[in-house]
Amino acid sequence: xxxxxxxxxxxxKNASATLLARVVGADGTPITxxxxxxxxxxxxxxxxxxxxxxxxxxxxxxxxxxxxxxxANGLHKDALWDVDDVGYxxxxxxxxxxxxxxATAGRMYRVAFELTPTEGQVIVVRFRIHAI
Numbered sequence: 001x002x003x004x005x006x007x008x009x010x011x012x013k014n015a016s017a018t019l020l021a022r023v024v025g026a027d028g029t030p031i032t033x034x035x036x037x038x039x040x041x042x043x044x045x046x047x048x049x050x051x052x053x054x055x056x057x058x059x060x061x062x063x064x065x066x067x068x069x070x071x072a073n074g075l076h077k078d079a080l081w082d083v084d085d086v087g088y089x090x091x092x093x094x095x096x097x098x099x100x101x102x103a104t105a106g107r108m109y110r111v112a113f114e115l116t117p118t119e120g121q122v123i124v125v126r127f128r129i130h131a132i
Contacts, residue, residue, distance in 0.1 A: 006110070006128040013105040013131050014096070020081060021090040021125055023071070025117065030089045032073050036123075038116045039065040041092070043101045046108040046128075054110055059099025065092060065113070090125060102131035 011017040025031050043060035047053035075087035094101055094111070102109055108130055115123040 004124075006126045009127060009129050011102045011109075011129050011131055013102055014100050015102065016094045016096045017102070017111075017127075017129060018080065019090075019092045019094070019111060019127050020083075020088045021127075022075065022083075022086060022088050023090045023115070023123060023125055025123070026120055030075055031071060031115070031117075031123070032089070033067045033071045035117055036067045036071055036115050037118045039067055039070050039113060041065060041111055041113045043094070044110045044112070045104070046110055048108060057099070057101055057103075057109075060094075060101055060111075070113075071115075102129065105131050107131055 007021055009017065023031050025035060040062050041060070042062055043057040044054035045057060070090060070092055072089045072091070075089050077085065077087035081088050108128060111127045111129065113125040115125065117123060
């Protein structure tokens, strides 16, 4: 069984972030767009003194995401990916044109994606971002 873990990153205050991951299904193989029926994300401001508190950020709550823009057909290894030599199949660039996500420097944020597969359980992909 794979361990659940958040992907850690850093973003500038009032800026966007490009979120990358390698997401696999229950069988351990990388998911493809045809494996996912729908996707959405919510961004949260975290309370470091209360691990159970996460306040949703306006304009970034239950936001639908186009599968074709989120999940790739194969793994990509390019200049954006420096984690390993295998690559990523999940990419999302946060749109902050209308509503900021990382509005306060020095705070921690979570961006949580829920991928509803064509079969099986919901796949959760979470990022923990420190704003600087």
